[in-house]
Amino acid sequence: MDPELIHVDPRTLLQVEQSGQPAVVYKCKLQGVPCGLHVEGMTSAVSAHLRGHGVAGPDNTSTSCIWGTCSKTLKRGSMTRHILTHLGVKVRCSVCGVVKCRHDLFRAHINSSEPCHLASAEMVDGPEGRVLVPTAWFATHQV
Template identity: 60%
Template sequence: MFLPATKNATTSQMFKYPAIRRVCRASCTCLHRTLNMPLDIIPNMVDPETVFRMEQSGQPLVVYDCELQGAPCGMFVEGTTSAVSAHLRRHGITGPDSATTTCTWDGCYTTLKKGSMARHILTHLGVKARCSVCGIVRCRSDVLLEHVESSGLCHLGIAENVSGPKGHIIYPTSWAAGNEHQV
């Protein structure tokens, strides 16, 4: 079950997860400072499946504000194709991949196929892919795959995500003891 964290939602309606600590710089403009909200509220604004996967892996994640126009949900979305696709479905963007749709991310209004929408939104987020062998950066992991397959040196390389500039790092609870909020 998925419940967006809206202004009208009560704490009991939202999923409960242990507090997730975030480490911010002195110039932090993170959501919790903008809204004067405590850090332990932020996990309620991240898709529960994303939080669960993060807790299972023990690794931090980078999440981004949802900027779909017309239906603001107040949630954060992980910068991966699968996470963005799942988030779009929660916004009711469903149907065959060949169907035409319009991107409304931050006022974009580009017309494209539904199957391309998640990859397109990753460009809005500034998420890129880097070759683990030579460090070359491409706009998407599928474009980087062409490089890996055509390069003799990089044929064993993998795509590493390069986070976009508007990302927020969230840490699993296992990191909480050593990573307090720094100002």
């Protein structure tokens, strides 16, 4: 079976190739002129991708979400975090297994739960994520 051909944000592709580690990517669904690229479901990658689309400005400025059919009004500084919820990216507590939809909610959980104070965040990929593997991976794994 041939792998699905997808177009990946060049920054994400470079990061995967340099690290040698796979990444989960999601298709950009920003309204307007679609770029057709897939971007990693991490805060830094989504934020950089938004800037590439011209979504920038002061963090406290009100704006509307332009992902898919969403039009929710929020602060510009919350846009990246909001888009991660569209992607379905979540965080699981390594101690108790509770799943939170955002990192700030996960931090609140570990701060309020004594047994979970030393927990780490385990990423839970969204349902539309695609695994992007570095080129070198194919040399060491049978496909």
